[in-house]
Amino acid sequence: MNLEWSIISIAAALIAWLYLDQIQRKKRYQFKLQRVKEIHQNALDAERKRHELLLDGLSDALFLVDDHGRICYANITAKRMFAERTLVGQSPQAVFPDARFITAMQECERMNKSVVTRLILPQQLSPLGSQENRGVNAWLLDVAPLPPEAYPQAKLRILLRDLTAEYQSEQVRKDFVANASHELRTPLAIIQGYLENLLEAGALKDQQMSAKFLSIMSKHTDRVSRIVEDMLMISRLESGEAAALSIEPFEFYSCVQDVLERLDHLIVSKSAKIKIDAVERGLIISGDRFYWTQVLFNLIENALKQNLQPGLTVEVTAHTTTDGVEIAVTDDGIGIPTNHLPFVFKRFYRVDQSHTNTSIKGTGLGLSIVKRAIEAHGGTIHVTSTPGKETKFSISLPNNKIQIEDHFSAAS
Missing domain, CATH: 3.30.565.10 (Histidine kinase-like ATPase, C-terminal domain)
Known part of the structure; x- marks a missing residue:
């Protein structure tokens, strides 16, 4: 009888030990699994932060749009550009006031390829949140699809670059050329007209008339010279040569x-x-x-x-x-x-x-x-x-x- 109880006690103790060992093993496994998950999550968080740091370092505004058609990410440049407005969770239609933004996104989804376009917007349609009056605004819009394996939560990438300064410089150059051409055309046409008169048969023989024509031509030649000198001077000042002033x-x-x-x-x-x-x-x-x-x-x-x-x-x-x-x-x-x-x-x-x-x-x-x-x-x-x-x-x-x-x- 005592032997039986001893065997039973030993068996019970063994079972209890095995049970406790199994529990301990399970706890250790769960702990290790949790650690692996934490390490993996930390790695994902670190990777995401690295990506965000890279994206925040862009001088262009960057947006990611999810499957529900909502903005799920906006970099720092985008937030600054839109004057710290709430962007995440908004629909692109609520953020971008011009229909061409939406058309570009729809074309990108339909063709499954990048769509790049240049937009010239009046001041009231500027995506900028500031009240600065810059006249028209020029923007480069680049919409591209995202591979699901790379960005499971986003389907579109929107890149917005402010080209206003370049656009205004381009307009200034065009205006400068047009105005310079106009300013030079008049005196040159006058000089050409008097030259043609002088070259006519017998015109040079009339000394009084020749002297008058030459005086007028000299006056307009001086004007052309002054225009060219002023154009060169202002060109030097605006091209950065001013940094090398004496x-x-x-x-x-x-x-x-x-x-x-x-x-x-x-x-x-x-x-x-x-x-x-x-x-x-x-x-x-x-x-x-x-x-x-x-x-x-x-x-x-x-x-x-x-x-x-x-x-x-x-x-x-x-x-x-x-x-x-x-x-x-x-x-x-x-x-x-x-x-x-x-x-x-x-x-x-x-x-x-x-x-x-x-x-x-x-x-x-x-x-x-x-x-x-x-x-x-x-x-x-x-x-x-x-x-x-x-x-x-x-x-x-x-x-x-x-x-x-x-x-x-x-x-x-």
Whole structure:
């Protein structure tokens, strides 16, 4: 009997041990399985984070669209582009205001291949969430299908690239070429016409007529030369050559005097008065003297040519402030109509002075050169005007561009 109980006890203990061992094995297996799952999940999370870091590093906006037609991912560029609006969970129709976005996605799904298109949108249809007024907006839209094995939760990839700056530069170049061609065509046509007249039989024998024709041709040749020179100058300023300006200190007062010497004939012919008493003596500007000469020359010449009536007064002032230096060129002439003020620095823009019965000729580039040259020196310029009273061009330069030399004041 005792033997039987002993056998039963041993058997029970063995069964219990086997049961407990099985439980322990199962727990260890579950623990290992859980660890494997955690390691796998951590690896997936790390891989996803790496992918997101790469996608967030893109300068283009990137969206992923799932099987339900909802945006399931948007990179940082997309969020910034849409002013931090909620994008994930939205339908593309709710995010993109133009029907061509949706058409591109539908074509991509139907043909199962990438669809790339360039969109020019008016400001009110810009996908940007900001209120910045940039006129039209240009975008490159690239929609492509995604392989299920690579992205099981997404079926489409949308790439949106802002081409507005490139589009505007392209338009500027086109406008520049068109305007330059127009500006050159007129004087060249006049020169050609007078040449044809001179080449006619007997025309050169008339010395008085020949001299008149040659004088007119010379005048228009000078105009062509001035247009070409201005075009080259503004092209250099806008192409990045401004970064290689010949920067060195120079006295501003002497620069003004040099300009007045160049304009002396025009000043005398206009019976104009140029006041430079308010130019601070000993004011030293660090910059490219050549371009500053052009700035002053264009501003003063512009005032003289815009006002055909004699007796004009032009005042040049320059003085230091706590922030830098303030320079101004003011005339007491016919002024500029208020509606023209925002455009006076545009290339080839001319103010319509028909109300003054004047015929003002110029290249239309002078004030554009002024603005670009000042900006290349780190400064700003703006214009104010009261029609029939005065026009004032005000220039501001930062402190690091100026200094005062006492010995100039002593010498004067």
